[in-house]
Amino acid sequence: MLYRPRVAVDVERLYRRYGPMVLRRCTAMLSDEDEAMDAMQDVFVKIVRSEAGLDDRGLSSLLYRAATNTCLNKLRTRRRKPTDPQGERLAQIAQAVDATAQSEARSVIARLFGAEPESTGTIAVLHLHDGLTLEQTASVVGMSVSGVRKRLRKLQANLRALEGTA
Secondary structure, three states: OOOOOOOOOOHHHHHHHHHHHHHHHHHHHHOOHHHHHHHHHHHHHHHHHOHHHOOOOOHHHHHHHHHHHHHHHHHHHHHHOOOOHHHHHHHHHHOOOOHHHHHHHHHHHHHHHOOOOHHHHHHHHHHHHOOOOHHHHHHHHOOOHHHHHHHHHHHHHHHHHHHHHO
16 A cells, blocks of 8 residues: 655635535535524534545545535425424424413413323424434334324424414
8 A cells, every 4th residue: 555645735725716516515404594604614614623534636526526425414304393383383482481471371372282192292392302213212202203204293293283273
């Protein structure tokens, strides 16, 4: 094996040269300009952290792959912890503190969970409030992941319907 000494990489030059390519890749994958900018910054932060161990050859491929992996991680996180309005509404209900908000929350909860099995409430708390993954939630309640997913979809559809009537 031939030993080749590693040469320090000029990150600023890389950013100017490959930044637009990385941003295009991130934007294409994430479909959100702000999130794509964050992902691009994450890619270059990783490069800065590993700068001493980089080889100047094949950097465009490395950056493209790093952008892809960073975006895939962001998409996985987005799937696990969606920032949809129903999720935000459920969080507001869970965090109600004053008497009026608690009364409204009880009313919404009664309408939302009234015809649902008790385990649906447990699923909602574990996944939407406590942040457990679908797999972890399924394991706790003794259901399949697809069953948990189906219950959550139904719950969110019911909440959308309630929001539409309110």
